[in-house]
Amino acid sequence: MTDLGEATRPVIAESWQRSLAARVDPDRHEAPVVYAPDEIADLRGTHPLAAAVPLLKHTLSMDDTIMIVTDTGGHVLWCEGDNGVRHSAERVHLTEGSRWSEDVIGTNAMGTALATGKPVTVHSREHLVRTYHGWTCAASPIRDPHTGLLLGVVDVSGPLKTMHPAVAQLVSAAARLAEHHLQQFAPRQHVLTLNFLGGLHADLDGRPLALTLRNAEVLAALALHPKGLTAEQFALLLYGERGNPTTVRAELHRLRAQLGGVLLTRPYRLDAVVRGDFLDVRTALRSGDAGKATRHYHGELLPRSDAPVIREERLDLAAAVRKGVLERGDLDALLSFADSGEDAEVLERLRLLLPSADPRHALVSSRLRRALE
Template identity: 35%
Template sequence: MGQRDLEAALPAGADPRRHARVLAQVHEAALAGKALPSRPRAVIGASWQRMRRLGVDPDGRAPAPVLGAEELETRRRTSGLAEALPTLRGGLLTLAEQAAHIMVIVDAGGQVLWRDGSAAVRRRADGLGFVEGVDWREESVGTNAIGTALVARRPVQVYSAEHYVRAQHSWTCAAAPLHDPRDGKLLGVVDLSGPAPTVHPTTLALVDAVARLAQAQLRTTHLTELERLRGFAAPVLGKVGGPAVVADEHGWVAAAAGLAPVDRIALPTGLKPGRVWLPAYGNCAVEPVPGGWLIRPAEDDAAPPTRVVLDVRSPREPELTVAGATGTWTHRLSPRHAEMLYVLASHRDGRSASELSADLFGDAGRTVTVRAEMSRLRRHFGGILDAKPYRFADDVEVLVRRPPDPEAVLPHSLAPAIRG
């Protein structure tokens, strides 16, 4: 797992009380439309802009919606987070109790599923409406570490008046997202929250480290499942008598025969038995097997896709839909891949590695990262992407579906090419 960029809310060596006063001045000036005494951090400034567009009331005190007990239990079971719960509690709960914090786990929809920790802080959170079952997205309660991390898709710490809603200015919180290692899907966020005077610059790093540890545990579980599928796949492939591969439901390859080995195959959302075009192998016959799919390249040559639709209307689930002679299928994109495809869709003549680096990072020198990500993309979507320069294939029609508000395009992104 690579190191993530972490930005603590409290600058190194800063006095927390003095910094809180500065933040309060910045917050008041921003709401009044006056000149700012200093600029908020980029992640906070972007969130405040979203709050203004959404019409969130900075003085709002109306309680956010809370799930009923039955629906809360259902979301706990289906969130994909229950398996990570022991690791998260083991890494954070004792510290939360000792440091006057609460540990909060929310799902990808922003609903608080579990809340543990200091009894005194839990009572204080009750008064704020920060309870199990509540909707803690930005849209409901303004800028906060949980809701903002869900949008930004990265660890976020929020301190004092960085919160958009004034009722939360007496709080500090640090949150890190949790992703499903099988498909990169956002599962939710783990958070430590407490009274503002308890702020500490290392809290964010701790929360992020425990989140990564939980993801590693989920990855270990997945590898065990894949090994089980591998044991089943060997005799199946022996009977097929031709090139074939067995992959799990997320496209991870358990075993292959007569085909170049790959780690993962891009599979469409809602894959069904029958014929389908896959970027890795072209036209294929797909059959279900316990725990996955048997995939056999067809002997006939299928026409490559003729149309792709990049849909970025959803702030949290960008998708790529590929259409061709064998039908249409949709693949959910990671935030980074959504950014890259959006840039390529805006530059049909293509982008070099250095140009893409500048587009994404504001730095033309990060070409190694760009080439690695483009290599992954082309393994997934080789039939629609070309290189030298990187671009959509010339014979593919590309359509981008955007939200009505240009600022709502990939709101997690800080890429210069997207944020302008």
């Protein structure tokens, strides 16, 4: 293939369409490095695939290749293998801490496997970004054997001329071995879902939780501090300088009645996979994806909360999403953000972008007048 129009495999053609829609430039883009080495070490320690990495390394150890394991966001957490290939990979940001989702670096085996949920091989010029035409990569998703949730992908990459055609089958087999290993040796992980943007909804393993605002503040603080917090740290985050550790311990004791063994002590932390709309926004902003951040932003974080930790995070998220929306100038993103509040600058931008014949123009104009009153 010599240009984008020559892609024939549907999986590649569809991936190119998604990548180009995300404004990935085939000539100028490179994978962003979004995590420092110390942050990667922290992420590895809490990631459910950590238990399977030794097995994957043993199964996929080959000359002239590297083995990569990513999380669900496409962030490279482990990169092992041939030293020469690793040095070449580092020059093109195929390294730990970089992000390889389709929306930031275009068609590639890791990102496309995450997007489709299926094994995929991307060979040479099938990569959207021309920098990677000298590489061939084969990746396969790995799912939690207990819940079916996607945990990340395993990938083998190497220079174009050294990758054997059988590698793709080996990678898929290794992914299934990893899932079997997790089923046999890794305890089932609870899944705690916190949707606190514009409201207060949470569930544990699909079971709705009846939370007070203070309960939600505690869970949000724990989600934002996954390494854990002492009672003294909690008191400061929830109440400020007037906080009392004894009060915090009582709050946590009441919350444990609903969470059981999911809430650990010394320090206080959550023994669960924690998902949440505000966490999705944070991750998207960290990766520079303003569009995704806006799609997940459904309103302010726990808008009735006055806890310092929540107030600070609420202001940071709102300011960062607003900045990204205004800088992009994307109509859909502006409309989505406008639904979360009466922001005069956002509404003015929408009024200028929407054709006067569009019914939304009159609605935006009316909201703008109210915002300026």
